[in-house]
Amino acid sequence: MSSLEELLAAIRQNLPAQKVDYPEIPTYEKQGANLKDKFIVNLGLSGGESYDVGSIDEAKEIMQQKLPDTRVTCSATSEWEGSKSIHDIAHPRELEDVDLGIIRAEFGVAEMGMIWLTENSLQVNSLGFLSQHLAILLDPDLITENMHTAYRKIDFQASTYGCFVMGPSATADIGAYLVRGAQGARSLTVFFLKQQI
Amino acid sequence: MSKVKVDQNAADFIYMDDIHQPTHDKNLWNARMKRDTAASGIPEWEQMRDLASQIKEHTLTHLDHYVQQFVTEATKRGVTVHFAKDDIEHNQTVYDILKSHHATKIVKSKSMLQEECDMGAFLEARGIELIETDLGERIQQLSGEMPSHIVMPAIHKTTADVAELFARTIGTDPNEDDPKQLTEAMRNNARPKFLEAHAGLTGANFAIAETGAFVVCTNEGNADLTASIPPLHIASIGIEKILPKTKDLGLFIRLLSRSALGTPATRYTSHFMGPRESGTEMHIVLTDNGRSRRLGMEDFWRSLKCIRCGACMNTCPVYRRSGGLAYGATYSGPIGIIIDPTFDESKFSELPFHSSLCGSCSEVCPVRINIAEQIGLWRQRMVNINESSKTLHYAFGAVEKVFANPKLFRLAEKAAYYGMKLTPNWLLYHKKLNAWGKHRELPEIKKETFRDWYIKNRLKK
Numbered sequence: 001m002s003s004l005e006e007l008l009a010a011i012r013q014n015l016p017a018q019k020v021d022y023p024e025i026p027t028y029e030k031q032g033a034n035l036k037d038k039f040i041v042n043l044g045l046s047g048g049e050s051y052d053v054g055s056i057d058e059a060k061e062i063m064q065q066k067l068p069d070t071r072v073t074c075s076a077t078s079e080w081e082g083s084k085s086i087h088d089i090a091h092p093r094e095l096e097d098v099d100l101g102i103i104r105a106e107f108g109v110a111e112m113g114m115i116w117l118t119e120n121s122l123q124v125n126s127l128g129f130l131s132q133h134l135a136i137l138l139d140p141d142l143i144t145e146n147m148h149t150a151y152r153k154i155d156f157q158a159s160t161y162g163c164f165v166m167g168p169s170a171t172a173d174i175g176a177y178l179v180r181g182a183q184g185a186r187s188l189t190v191f192f193l194k195q196q197i
Numbered sequence: 198m199s200k201v202k203v204d205q206n207a208a209d210f211i212y213m214d215d216i217h218q219p220t221h222d223k224n225l226w227n228a229r230m231k232r233d234t235a236a237s238g239i240p241e242w243e244q245m246r247d248l249a250s251q252i253k254e255h256t257l258t259h260l261d262h263y264v265q266q267f268v269t270e271a272t273k274r275g276v277t278v279h280f281a282k283d284d285i286e287h288n289q290t291v292y293d294i295l296k297s298h299h300a301t302k303i304v305k306s307k308s309m310l311q312e313e314c315d316m317g318a319f320l321e322a323r324g325i326e327l328i329e330t331d332l333g334e335r336i337q338q339l340s341g342e343m344p345s346h347i348v349m350p351a352i353h354k355t356t357a358d359v360a361e362l363f364a365r366t367i368g369t370d371p372n373e374d375d376p377k378q379l380t381e382a383m384r385n386n387a388r389p390k391f392l393e394a395h396a397g398l399t400g401a402n403f404a405i406a407e408t409g410a411f412v413v414c415t416n417e418g419n420a421d422l423t424a425s426i427p428p429l430h431i432a433s434i435g436i437e438k439i440l441p442k443t444k445d446l447g448l449f450i451r452l453l454s455r456s457a458l459g460t461p462a463t464r465y466t467s468h469f470m471g472p473r474e475s476g477t478e479m480h481i482v483l484t485d486n487g488r489s490r491r492l493g494m495e496d497f498w499r500s501l502k503c504i505r506c507g508a509c510m511n512t513c514p515v516y517r518r519s520g521g522l523a524y525g526a527t528y529s530g531p532i533g534i535i536i537d538p539t540f541d542e543s544k545f546s547e548l549p550f551h552s553s554l555c556g557s558c559s560e561v562c563p564v565r566i567n568i569a570e571q572i573g574l575w576r577q578r579m580v581n582i583n584e585s586s587k588t589l590h591y592a593f594g595a596v597e598k599v600f601a602n603p604k605l606f607r608l609a610e611k612a613a614y615y616g617m618k619l620t621p622n623w624l625l626y627h628k629k630l631n632a633w634g635k636h637r638e639l640p641e642i643k644k645e646t647f648r649d650w651y652i653k654n655r656l657k658k
Binding site: 001002003004006007008010011012013014015016018019020021022023025026027028042045046092093096111112113114119124125126128129130146147148149150151152154156157159160161162163164165166167168169170171172173174175176177179181182183184185 | 220224227241248251252254255257258259260261264265268274278279280281282286289290330331332333336349350351352354355356359376377379380381384387388391392393405408410416417418419421422424425426436441443444445446447448450451458460461462463464465466467468469470471472473474483485489490491492493495498
């Protein structure tokens with residue numbers, strides 16, 4: 001097998017002589033944008049829903065109405081207790097029976113209607129993808145404007161995995177018809193609620 | 198390798214029936230229109246394309262530095278980085294890692310590099326059970342075909358085709374042709390495979406030198422399932438995927454899915470910075486496979502800027518008509534035309550002639566690759582190395598003579614009128630002679646030429 005030195009030698013032998021400078025990249029922030037409103041609109045574009053709630057109980061009630069057949073719930077946040085404890089999970093596959101996964105997002109991105117999750121918010125990464133449905137708690141004050149400002153917020157040293165999630169899983173691979181619920185979550189509901197300390 | 202007969206392959210698609218080609222055309226044009234709507238919603242769009250192009254050119258002209266930095270940072274995070282100079286080394290490396298972990302059942306998400314290396318066949322021949330988890334890729338795996346599009350691998354197939362395929366391969370009801378139910382069937386078929394897999398394989402859309410992180414974009418969440426359940430994650434990454442800094446992602450994530458499908462981003466933008474938890478491993482196979490050589494090609498190195506969005510395919514009138522399989526290569530459409538010949542000039546010599554040179558590809562490319570110009574340069578190259586089609590060669594030779602001589606040109610104009618009059622339609626629109634004739638009438642050629650008209654109406658006055 002090749003070594004790094006061999007790869008670098010092959011590259012150096014072929015590097016274009018004329019060098020191009022690294023540019024300045026603006027963050028394209030707009031004055032006076034209502035970030036929460038933008039977030040709601042863009043989340044809606046990808047089929048996600050959002051609610052203002054005053055308490056976890058209110059959020060639970062909304063989910064109960066939306067998904068009355070939910071049996072197994074599993075929560076990665078101590079604010080919302082699920083029927084299955086995430087702390088007892090020995091292997092990520094054990095989350096395969098979860099109907100509703102509950103996660104507190106680390107922040108949101110208005111431009112995309114996205115939320116940011118890492119292993120710190122997921123506890124077990126597969127919770128975000130094996131759960132049939134997701135309920136996401138988001139502090140409305142933690143919405144950043146766009147992808148440029150989003151990447152400024154992330155500390156890549158603080159986690160080994162991080163994911164921007166934009167609504168439920170989707171595909172249009174059969175006849176170009178949009179279907180929600182491809183391999184990951186079938187639905188994603190965001191509740192605007194500050195963390196209670 | 199024998200030459201890819203693009204015209205014949207295109208004819209097979211166009212003449213299949215009256216459904217496939219028009220549906221293909223409509224679906225891709227729809228993606229192009231959605232791209233335009235998404236792009237026009239962002240005032241800084243054109244500037245973002247300039248910046249993305251510049252960042253890619255900066256990285257490629259300093260690639261040794263950034264490769265070294267990426268490897269150093271990824272290694273610091275506990276990732277094992279391997280190096281592969283070509284497809285053979287790539288496949289062997291992946292196999293060796295799997296073997297040392299006794300991994301025989303694997304799930305994978307979409308990777309164009311693994312397609313390019315024909316990794317699936319290599320591993321399957323060695324007893325590895327491999328499941329594609331992207332729906333489009335799975336459809337192609339079950340049909341034994343290459344992906345026909347880099348973002349929508351099975352876009353050339355109709356819902357009825359998929360219904361028939363799934364009935365035959367995964368036992369769905371042959372009368373079930375609802376895309377939602379078919380997607381559900383595949384979801385249920387794939388779930389247990391994620392749970393029992395010994396290893397998960399992914400590609401990468403971007404790799405960040407500053408942190409050693411790599412990014413995978415999917416809409417289905419299949420890359421995250423692939424990476425979050427098995428104890429072993431292997432990512433195949435081409436050296437051209439590297440970007441210098443985390444902040445570059447802001448630009449590229451904004452551009453990628455808007456260019457591809459007209460959506461703000463993919464549903465999942467996943468960042469991998471190291472092994473998940475103790476007892477799990479992460480490996481990267483950093484692969485060259487002709488990329489360093491391409492970097493040294495003065496006319497063609499900028500094709501390495503490609504971020505695999507597929508916008509050039511969606512907009513291309515020739516691609517929309519011929520279908521992606523006509524190109525006989527991992528990369529089809531305009532970007533395929535300028536990449537494929539770098540792997541094999543003789544095999545892919547006809548590809549550069551499979552274009553109208555309308556330039557639409559260059560206009561939509563989010564990193565401003567001069568695709569149309571490069572197609573023109575590849576044509577020159579094919580003629581110079583004597584790999585262009587002999588028919589075209591003689592035809593263009595004749596055209597050159599006629600255009601250079603006014604008398605001959607006038608004669609040819611008249612001859613065209615009588616020629617068209619006399620040639621029966623079955624010959625004009627013959628599948629073998631003119632793959633493009635179906636559904637397209639040639640314009641009527643007037644007996645009176647422009648020259649005749651001008652002399653009669655204008656010259657005297």
